[in-house]
Amino acid sequence: MESLNNKEAREKLEFAKDQVIGAIAETMDLYGVTPAAGRLYATMYLEDKMNLDEMLEEVGMTKASMSTSVRKLQNIGYVKRVYTRGTRKHTYAAEKNFFNTFMSFYCQQWEREVSMNLDAVQLAEKELDEIINDESVAEEIREEAKEHYKLLNESKVYYRWLRKLVASIRSGEIFEFLPKENEDT
Amino acid sequence: MESLNNKEAREKLEFAKDQVIGAIAETMDLYGVTPAAGRLYATMYLEDKMNLDEMLEEVGMTKASMSTSVRKLQNIGYVKRVYTRGTRKHTYAAEKNFFNTFMSFYCQQWEREVSMNLDAVQLAEKELDEIINDESVAEEIREEAKEHYKLLNESKVYYRWLRKLVASIRSGEIFEFLPKENEDT
DNA sequence: AAATTCGTTAAGAAAAAATTTAACAAACTG
DNA sequence: CAGTTTGTTAAATTTTTTCTTAACGAATTT
Numbered sequence: 255m256e257s258l259n260n261k262e263a264r265e266k267l268e269f270a271k272d273q274v275i276g277a278i279a280e281t282m283d284l285y286g287v288t289p290a291a292g293r294l295y296a297t298m299y300l301e302d303k304m305n306l307d308e309m310l311e312e313v314g315m316t317k318a319s320m321s322t323s324v325r326k327l328q329n330i331g332y333v334k335r336v337y338t339r340g341t342r343k344h345t346y347a348a349e350k351n352f353f354n355t356f357m358s359f360y361c362q363q364w365e366r367e368v369s370m371n372l373d374a375v376q377l378a379e380k381e382l383d384e385i386i387n388d389e390s391v392a393e394e395i396r397e398e399a400k401e402h403y404k405l406l407n408e409s410k411v412y413y414r415w416l417r418k419l420v421a422s423i424r425s426g427e428i429f430e431f432l433p434k435e436n437e438d439t
Numbered sequence: 440m441e442s443l444n445n446k447e448a449r450e451k452l453e454f455a456k457d458q459v460i461g462a463i464a465e466t467m468d469l470y471g472v473t474p475a476a477g478r479l480y481a482t483m484y485l486e487d488k489m490n491l492d493e494m495l496e497e498v499g500m501t502k503a504s505m506s507t508s509v510r511k512l513q514n515i516g517y518v519k520r521v522y523t524r525g526t527r528k529h530t531y532a533a534e535k536n537f538f539n540t541f542m543s544f545y546c547q548q549w550e551r552e553v554s555m556n557l558d559a560v561q562l563a564e565k566e567l568d569e570i571i572n573d574e575s576v577a578e579e580i581r582e583e584a585k586e587h588y589k590l591l592n593e594s595k596v597y598y599r600w601l602r603k604l605v606a607s608i609r610s611g612e613i614f615e616f617l618p619k620e621n622e623d624t
Numbered sequence: 625a626a627a628t629t630c631g632t633t634a635a636g637a638a639a640a641a642a643t644t645t646a647a648c649a650a651a652c653t654g
Numbered sequence: 655c656a657g658t659t660t661g662t663t664a665a666a667t668t669t670t671t672t673c674t675t676a677a678c679g680a681a682t683t684t
Contacts, residue, residue: 274587356601381451418617
């Protein structure tokens, strides 16, 4: 293999980084994270820690954009503020363990789904119950109410399961069933 | 409790349905499904099966919108075409088992993530390797390459785990560890 | 205390996405 | 085979989202 000069090596290195940054940003995009936040996280993933000025330098967007993006990333647990003495600038570091980003992203999402839907189901079932138990209501309507009640009730099995999944991810229990390593292949 | 006349009962029933439809549509919206597709699926969830004309009637959008939405829903496994003889119209039925929608939605998403990112990592590692093994390159650059290599290599543990998660969901194995029912509470 | 640095927020501009209108093509009907 | 019905696709419009510019306020420095 040809030996590289430093300029070539640096280019190769940047190419490699861009490859990874592109893939991560695209994935996040797919998951509903805004492009700026996706690019920012992907960039930070390959850096130790960054302040806002370094971010806009590296990502090539405005400071306002970096400011809002970094907050979004904090909210989904992808980035944490780190306190460095000696500078007034806020510095942040990316969470680089994908098991942790997976956990905070999906657990947050799923918990929201569960509570939102269970609330609606609860309310709907109460209404349906009143129809079902009122014998003065036309049979046809009561029959439909019963069917919907049955379907909604079945859905609760799923929501409870999802809640258990969240719990087992948060506690780490899931890794007893599905261990992290599988080095071969 | 007051006894209901049929009009009131029907209203109550519609209210209950709207409650559930709203929650499901909002959830799907959150997951990157377009509003039209979300509302459509939520509507179909409470119906046996529907053709395009019934959809636009019920959802209140255009036929073109229903046509594209129903295809999106098919692609993510939320809706299946059902063949009914006697009519030229295409009829579709919603997948009502949320375990199944969960499975097709996330497995598809995760598989895409894994293959996209592993490809990028593979490529990047090859480049980094060339830098690392070239002793003529400046130590500083090689050192950075080594760090990135290490990080990328670590990320593969996560992608392999995600792939195993997909497999265990697809096979149903996961339900041995996390059973579906938990009736009490 | 005036001037500067730093980060956030609000308003406006630009870009992207979703939906509708309209043109089309395929399959059926009379 | 002319005329419908049905579903899809392309172009145009509307709506929504994202990003930037610019104004602001708090903290710091001189």
